[in-house]
Every structure is written in structure tokens, then in C-alpha cells.
Amino acid sequence: MSNGTNSYRAGPDENGRFGLFGGRFVAETLMPLILDLEAAYEDAQKDPAFAAQLEDLQTHYVGRPSPLYFAERLTQHYGGAKIYLKRDELNHTGSHKINNCLGQILLAMRMKKTRIIAETGAGQHGVAVATVAARFGLPCTVFMGATDIERQKPNVFRMKLLGADVRAVTSGAGTLKDAMNEALRDWVTNVHDTFYIIGTVAGPHPYPAMVRDFQSIIGRETKQQMQAREGRLPDSLVACIGGGSNAMGLFHPFLDDPSVRIIGVEAGGHGLDTPEHAASLAGGVPGVLHGNRTYLLQDEDGQITEGHSISAGLDYPGIGPEHAYLRDTGRVEYVSATDTEALEAFQLITRLEGIIPALEPSHALAHVSKIAPELPAEHLLVMNMCGRGDKDVFAVAEHLNVEL
Amino acid sequence: MTRLETCFETLRTQNRKAFVAFVTAGDPDLATSAKILEGLPGAGADIIELGMPFTDPMADGPSIQAASQRALAAGQSLAGTLDMVRAFRQTNDTVPIVLMGYYNPIYIYGAERFIADAVAAGVDGLIVVDLPPEEDAELCLPAMAGGLNFIRLATPTTDDKRLPEVLKNTSGFVYYVSITGITGSAAPQAQDVAANVARIQRHTDLPVCVGFGIRTPEQAKAMSEISDGAVVGSALVDVISAHLDGEGRAKTGLVESVLALASTLAKGVNKV
Numbered sequence: 287m288s289n290g291t292n293s294y295r296a297g298p299d300e301n302g303r304f305g306l307f308g309g310r311f312v313a314e315t316l317m318p319l320i321l322d323l324e325a326a327y328e329d330a331q332k333d334p335a336f337a338a339q340l341e342d343l344q345t346h347y348v349g350r351p352s353p354l355y356f357a358e359r360l361t362q363h364y365g366g367a368k369i370y371l372k373r374d375e376l377n378h379t380g381s382h383k384i385n386n387c388l389g390q391i392l393l394a395m396r397m398k399k400t401r402i403i404a405e406t407g408a409g410q411h412g413v414a415v416a417t418v419a420a421r422f423g424l425p426c427t428v429f430m431g432a433t434d435i436e437r438q439k440p441n442v443f444r445m446k447l448l449g450a451d452v453r454a455v456t457s458g459a460g461t462l463k464d465a466m467n468e469a470l471r472d473w474v475t476n477v478h479d480t481f482y483i484i485g486t487v488a489g490p491h492p493y494p495a496m497v498r499d500f501q502s503i504i505g506r507e508t509k510q511q512m513q514a515r516e517g518r519l520p521d522s523l524v525a526c527i528g529g530g531s532n533a534m535g536l537f538h539p540f541l542d543d544p545s546v547r548i549i550g551v552e553a554g555g556h557g558l559d560t561p562e563h564a565a566s567l568a569g570g571v572p573g574v575l576h577g578n579r580t581y582l583l584q585d586e587d588g589q590i591t592e593g594h595s596i597s598a599g600l601d602y603p604g605i606g607p608e609h610a611y612l613r614d615t616g617r618v619e620y621v622s623a624t625d626t627e628a629l630e631a632f633q634l635i636t637r638l639e640g641i642i643p644a645l646e647p648s649h650a651l652a653h654v655s656k657i658a659p660e661l662p663a664e665h666l667l668v669m670n671m672c673g674r675g676d677k678d679v680f681a682v683a684e685h686l687n688v689e690l
Numbered sequence: 691m692t693r694l695e696t697c698f699e700t701l702r703t704q705n706r707k708a709f710v711a712f713v714t715a716g717d718p719d720l721a722t723s724a725k726i727l728e729g730l731p732g733a734g735a736d737i738i739e740l741g742m743p744f745t746d747p748m749a750d751g752p753s754i755q756a757a758s759q760r761a762l763a764a765g766q767s768l769a770g771t772l773d774m775v776r777a778f779r780q781t782n783d784t785v786p787i788v789l790m791g792y793y794n795p796i797y798i799y800g801a802e803r804f805i806a807d808a809v810a811a812g813v814d815g816l817i818v819v820d821l822p823p824e825e826d827a828e829l830c831l832p833a834m835a836g837g838l839n840f841i842r843l844a845t846p847t848t849d850d851k852r853l854p855e856v857l858k859n860t861s862g863f864v865y866y867v868s869i870t871g872i873t874g875s876a877a878p879q880a881q882d883v884a885a886n887v888a889r890i891q892r893h894t895d896l897p898v899c900v901g902f903g904i905r906t907p908e909q910a911k912a913m914s915e916i917s918d919g920a921v922v923g924s925a926l927v928d929v930i931s932a933h934l935d936g937e938g939r940a941k942t943g944l945v946e947s948v949l950a951l952a953s954t955l956a957k958g959v960n961k962v
Contacts, residue, residue: 301824311793311820313749315845315870318852457755463746470748475871477847574794574820575746587767588798590745 294541294617297608302491302578305614307607310490312577315474324492326397331499336392343388347421348378350385350503354511354668359638367661369654370520371671372508372536375643381673382504382532383414387483389500391418394481401480402426405469407434407462407528408599408646409441410673411485416450418483427451429468432460434598441677459592462528462602466576486529487606490577494606501535508668509539516666522547522657525670526649527620528564528600530609532672541617550609551653553595554622564593565622566605567613580607596625596685597645599673623652629685631655632675644673645681693786693814694839694862697736698897698918708863708919709734709910709959710899711952712790713926714741714757715774716766722940723761726930726948727778731785733949734956737899739817739921742771742791749819751874753924756931760938768795768804772811779812788815788841788862793829801829805836815839815862823855830859843867844890846882853893863897864890866917868904874924877903884916907958914959922955 297304310320330336344350353373361369374382394402402419404426406412412428419426428445432454435442445452458464473482487494487501512520523540525533527550540546555563563569566581573582575590583591583603593601612618623631631651636642643651650669658667675682683690691699701708711730716723730738743758743766750758775787789808796804796818808816816838821829823842830840839862847870848856857864866887868878878900887898900913901921910920929951933944 310822310824312822313819313845314822314843314856315749315847315867317822317824318847318849457752458745467746467748471751471872474749475875477870571798574792574797576748577820579797582794584794584798586798587769588744588795589762590794 294612294615295538297611298491298495304608304611306572307580307610308491308494308578310577311574311579312490313474315477319477320490322397326393327492327496330393330396336396340389340392344385344503348384348388349376351507351511352376354508354515357639360635363638364655364658366659366663367665367667368663369658370512370666370668371641372504372668374504374532374670374672375674379414379417380676381410381414381644382501382535383411383485384417385503385535386485386497386500386531387414387418390481390483391422391424394424394483395422397481399479399481400424401476402483403429403469403472403480404483404485405429405462405465406485407465407602408597409434409438409445409677410599410644412450412452413441413444413448415483416445416448419450420448427453427472429453429455429465429472431462431465432456434461434465437681438598438677439680461592461598463590463592470576486531487534487608488529488576488578488580488604494578494608497531498534498538498608501531502538504532504535504670505537505539508536512666512668519543519546520666520668521545522549522665522667524549524551524650524654524667525672526551526600526646527605527609528553528602528646529604530606532670534606534608536668536670537618548618549653550618550620551649552620552622553593553597553600553649554624555594557624558622562594563622564595564601564603566593566603567609567620568622570603572610575604578607580604580610596628597649599644599646600649621653623649627652629682632682641671642675642679643671644675645678647672692839692862693784694737697786698863701736706960707914708736708897708899709956710737710739710901710919710921711735711926712739712741712921712923714743714754714761715771716743716761716764717757717927717930718760718934718938718940719764720766720770720774722944724774724777725945727774728781729945729949730952731782733952735785735952736919737786737788739788739790739923740771740775742768742789742795744792744795747792749872751872751924753874753927753931757927768799772807772813775813776811786814787812788817789813790817791819793818793820796829801832805833805838809837813838815841817841817843817865819843823858826859834859834861841865846870846886850889853890857894860896863899863918864894865921866890866898866900868900868902868913871902873902875903877905877909878913880912880916883913887917907954907961910955910958911961920959926951
């Protein structure tokens, strides 16, 4: 990215572009609102009261800072790098998603919007949105693919308890992509009073940058905590990627620290040599969907194909545009882990550390298992434990052929 | 003059309004769709808007979503859609065809190649829902340079401040979206639409056609009375879906039924 600097952190430009990627590919009905949102966000960033309110909520409502935990037994097991876990699964609602939802709902209220909508895949974002909507007393509608509703029943019930209206989306394969289409249709229809809380670092500008900023607290804390613990920067960062919000949150504050190796792990599903995966960077080409240009899983006619992953939070056929940019510039390495590898990692860390992870960060751990044994003992590796696995125990039981 | 400009010029001299008929290319299959296309001018369509099917039509309601899915399931591609236009032009050189859709299939086809092939096939204009003026460099400017009209959507949220930006690189006609919403949803209120069409006309000399939510000859008449024409899509597409058998194949009478509705709508538009 040029932007007149050598920084990897300078994007997006005034058109919302990270190099080739990003942009504002939306219907005209939404365009004025997107511009309003951009102005409101810039205004909020300059307002110390906004930052103060967000920080207060992060501390007392979410429970931040989340710990940076030295995973002693995991480290011993692999016999290589010193492994730290950034414990964002300990946040209120059980994942990193709340970081972004708080920021966006405060913005929604600044903009005098009175109704919240969101899309959700695994339901973690939906639960976080329903939570902040309950906290601030705003009505909330969450769009969720019918297939995902079936495989994430605990989160669906949680959202309903929180007062959200959960709408089943049956178009397409009934997963995250279709939920996002339906949320966009609702938004176009109710543009006058509705704020759309997008859950990941994707969508039209300013969403990718805004969600990144709200999630960057993960990386900023990690930097401070590692300094306090080890007196230096970590040597490598590993995070899973669907749309890529937890990864971007961890990575962004480190992008201009060249000594830090940064690795994003996509969902390899049944394997990259099959059509059944959700690795947009490894298996996709640049295209335009949901308001931005990025790598997309698609056929030769530009029709979007369905991603597959054991994890409903990772099966999106696209990825945030800033990740696309970081891949093309080579700053971040992108790899993948299969369903089977994630499932093995899920069980391993549960037994060794007493932490039941979500299936999403289990992909990150699966990659850690590949690289940690070969790294020296002084190598400091941070893995983002971005969500807890309560929601996944039923799905995991099914995959392990266990009847509950 | 382009076919679109000629069309509106002729309508003006005849003191008539435009009936713009929308169908999705390849719905429910290529052969049936081609027959509908061929029959639309005879049924009174002044302009044909041909949908380029896409897996993720974010601005479309259930009817046109389903039409896209049927067309894709039947094997429709962007190249196939251009072939349909080429075939249509063998027998009709006057009725303008505007392709409507989403950017990704065009982007993957290659914008420059698409513009050249569309012009060669006999396409007159483009409506690309997810390309606002902010992204004009992608397709709008090269398309206009290549001889295609680029028809922009203006909506109830397009205020006076933004309107000049939206109209700047618009040609052929302006498509006023009558409601904030998706295709095939709520019926527009004539009073609100009239005020907005008048507002647009203060900013441009281009014809303004109104679409979204228009289903009946009466609505088509009401909307064209306060503008330069009415666009009907979902209602026509619904006739297609009502004439499919259990396996989604076209039943006899499908083409005739679609054209019969088109004919009623066309008469509605210019009913005095």
C-alpha cells in the first residue's frame, strides 16, 4: 500500500481501498448511509467521550483485558516454541465478537438509529449483537442460515433469550453468505432507522477498517502483556480466519514490526484438493461480493460457490479485504487446517490445558501443532484463542460418533 | 443516437410512455427464455431489461432470486446471456436491451472484454446494482466510452446533495427506485414517487423511468403518468414460476402467459 508511507498499517485510502481490495460496492440506496457512517465514525474517533465509554464497557462489562496465558503443558507437549494463548474466549459472550459489537452499537446510538440488524454464522456474532442490543435496549434482528440454525442450536436459543428476533434464511445453502445477503436486503428496506452491525472485517468501506479498529484491542493488549511477561515482542502470531476479524485484531498492531512472523489459518474443510473447503485465499480469486473486492470462492462464470468447514464460523466464501492485501504484499502468511486436524487439536488442548476451544481457533491450534515442535524454546508464539467451545460440544460429539 | 435515445425520442413524438419489461436471462431455461425475449416487443415492451443471473442478488426479492437460481441451475452463463441478445438482434434491430445485474460475473469475464462483446452482441445499456458512482472507474466510464449507456439507479435516499454525483455519468435514462427496498416488495406511493421524479427532472434532461414494486396495469399507469415509463419485473417472473412442473420444467402456455401479462401491462402504461 502506498499512502505515501512504507507502513502496512496505512490503509485504507479515501476510497476504502487496501491496494486492489476493499471499496464500496453497494446499491445506491445504501450509499448515502455508508457515507454518513464513515463521517460518524471519524467523528466518534475524535471524541474522547466515545473512547471513554467504550473503555469503561470493555473493562466492566466484557472483562478486558483478556489474559495472555502461558500454555505450559501444550508447550511441553510440542517440545518447541513457548506457546501463549490470548484468552479472548473469556470475554463476556464467549468470543472476541463482543469487542466490535460494543463499538458499533455505541456508534449506532450516536447516529440515532433505533433498530439493529446483523448476520451470523456460528452464532457467536449473533449472540454478541443480541447481548449489546439487550444492554442498550434496542430491538434486534439476527439473520442466520437455516443450516447454521440446525448446527448451532445453543446459540440460537441464547439469542432468543436475549430478546433477538432470529430469522432463518433458506436461500442458497442457508449459511453465512446467505445470511449476509438477507441482512443487506433488510438494511436496504429499513435504511432510515436501522444500523447493520457487520461481524467481520468485510463489507463496504468503512466496515473493514472500523471492525479492525474495534478488534485491534486484542493485539494492543498482547503487545503490552508480552512486554510485561517477556520484555519483548512475540516472534510469531497465529490466528484462524473466516472473514478474519479476530486475526486482524491480533495482527494489525504488529504489522510494522518486521521481526514478528504473522500467520493466518483458513478453514481447509475436507482438504484444499477437494471442493469442500472455505480457504478463500488459497482456493479463490479476486472478485466483488457484499460491498468489497476480495478473494472469493467462485466458479469461472463469477458465480459464488459455497464454502465448507466443520466450523460454521469459518465457512464464508470470502475474506476481509485487508487480509487479501496482506497476502498479496506477503506481509502475512496464510495457510490452512482441515476439519480433521481442527478436531484433533480441539481434543488435545481440552485434555492438556483444561480449555475447551471453539472449533474456529481449533484451526489455529492445528497449525501451531505443525510449527511449534520445530521452533526453538526461546521462540515466543501467540495463538488467538478467540472463542470458547460450549456452542460446539454437540457438533463435536456428532463428529466423534458420541451419543449424548 | 443509441437505440435507447431513439426509443425515447420516438415515444416522445408519439406522446407515449415507456413500458420496460424485465426477465432473467435463461429462466427457466435458455430455449423458453429466448422465446419470451423474442415475443416481448410484440407484446408491447418498449425496452427490455434482461437480468444477468447471479448467485447472490442482494437487491432482489424472492421472485427474482428464484429466477436467478433457476437460470443458473439450467446452465445460464454471462456468455450465454450475450448469445441470447445476439440471437434476438437477428430479428429485431430496434428494441433496446439493457442488461441488469451485479458486478462480479462481469469482473470475472473481464470488464473490457465484456463491453466489447456486449456492444457486438447488440446490447444497449447496463444497470449494475452494486456499482455506485464511487466505483465509476470499474465499468461505468469504460462502458460509456465503448458506446453503451450506463443507467444509474436513483433512490429515495439519493438526496439533492448526492443527486448530481449520481447523474454525472448516467446516460440513456435514469431508473428511479420507487421504494427503499428490494425488487418485488411493497407497492410505491404515487405521491412520494411523483415528488422525487420531479426532483430528479430538475437535475437532468434524461428520461426517468420508475421501477420496484409495480405489479399491475393500474400501478404501471399510475407510475408512468408521473414519469417517462414504468419497469415491471417480479410480476412477469412470477408468471414463469407459476408455469413450472414439479421438476421445474416449463409447462405449455408459459411463454404465452408471460407475454399476455406483458401485453396487459403495456396497455396499462399508455392507457388514457
